[in-house]
Amino acid sequence: MSLKACIYDLDGVITDTAKYHFESWKWVAEQLDYDLTEKQNLKLKGVGRKESLDKILGWSKARISEAEKQNLLYKKNQMYLEQIDAMSPSEVFDGFKAFNAKAKQAGITVAIGSSSRNAIRIIDKLDLVLDFHAIVDGGMTPNSKPEPDIFLMAAEKLQIAPAECLVIEDSQAGLTAAKKAGMKSVAFGNDKGLKGAQLQIKNWLEADLEKFNSIF
Ligand code: BG6
Numbered sequence: 001m002s003l004k005a006c007i008y009d010l011d012g013v014i015t016d017t018a019k020y021h022f023e024s025w026k027w028v029a030e031q032l033d034y035d036l037t038e039k040q041n042l043k044l045k046g047v048g049r050k051e052s053l054d055k056i057l058g059w060s061k062a063r064i065s066e067a068e069k070q071n072l073l074y075k076k077n078q079m080y081l082e083q084i085d086a087m088s089p090s091e092v093f094d095g096f097k098a099f100n101a102k103a104k105q106a107g108i109t110v111a112i113g114s115s116s117r118n119a120i121r122i123i124d125k126l127d128l129v130l131d132f133h134a135i136v137d138g139g140m141t142p143n144s145k146p147e148p149d150i151f152l153m154a155a156e157k158l159q160i161a162p163a164e165c166l167v168i169e170d171s172q173a174g175l176t177a178a179k180k181a182g183m184k185s186v187a188f189g190n191d192k193g194l195k196g197a198q199l200q201i202k203n204w205l206e207a208d209l210e211k212f213n214s215i216f
Pocket residue numbers: 010011012021044045046047048049052077114115116117118119138171
C-alpha cells in the first residue's frame with residue numbers, strides 16, 4: 001500500500017472562509033434573537049449549510065416554519081457570496097501551492113473534497129481551478145460529511161482505491177468521514193481535540209510528503 005492520492009478539504013485547509021461563514025451565521029442567529037459565539041461557530045466547521053442552520057435552531061430553541069428556514073438559508077448564502085466574491089489568490093494559505101506542486105511532481109493525484117456547494121466558486125476566486133485532478137463539492141453527493149460520500153466520489157473520480165488516499169481535514173466531521181471512507185487522514189490546524197487522524201500539522205509549511213508517505 002502506498003500514498004497515491006491527496007484529497008484536500010477546502011474551507012479551513014486551503015483558505016480561511018470560517019470568518020465569512022461566521023458573519024453570515026451571526027446575522028441568521030440575530031434574526032432568531034440569538035447571539036452566536038465564535039466557539040459555537042467552530043462546531044459548524046465541515047457541517048453542511050442546512051445542517052448548520054439546524055444546529056443554530058437547536059441552540060437558540062427557536063421554532064420556525066420550513067419556508068422561513070429556506071428563506072434564512074437563501075439570505076445567509078447571499079451574504080456569504082458577497083464576501084466570497086471579494087476573495088483573491090492572496091488568501092490561499094502559505095505553502096499550499098508549493099506542497100501541491102511537489103505532490104503532483106511525485107506522481108500523486110490530487111482532489112478537493114468539500115462539503116461546500118460554493119467550492120468551485122471559491123476555488124475559482126483563488127485561481128486554483130487548474131491545480132486539481134478532480135473537484136467534489138457538497139452539491140454532488142446525497143450525504144455530506146461526516147458521511148464518507150464526498151471522499152468516496154473523489155477517489156472514484158481519481159480512480160484510486162480509498163486505502164491509498166490521504167485526506168487533509170480541519171474538522172471533526174471531515175476526519176470522521178475519511179475514516180468511514182477507509183482513508184488515512186492528516187488533521188490540519190491547531191485544534192488539539194481532533195480525533196482519528198494519523199498525523200497533525202499546524203499549517204502547510206509543516207507538510208512533509210515523506211512523513212505523509214510513512215503513514216501507509
Ligand atoms: C464546509 C464548511 O466546508 O462547507 C462549513 O466548513 C459550511 O462551515 C459547509 O457550512 C457548507 O458550505 P456552503 O458554502 O455550501 O454554505
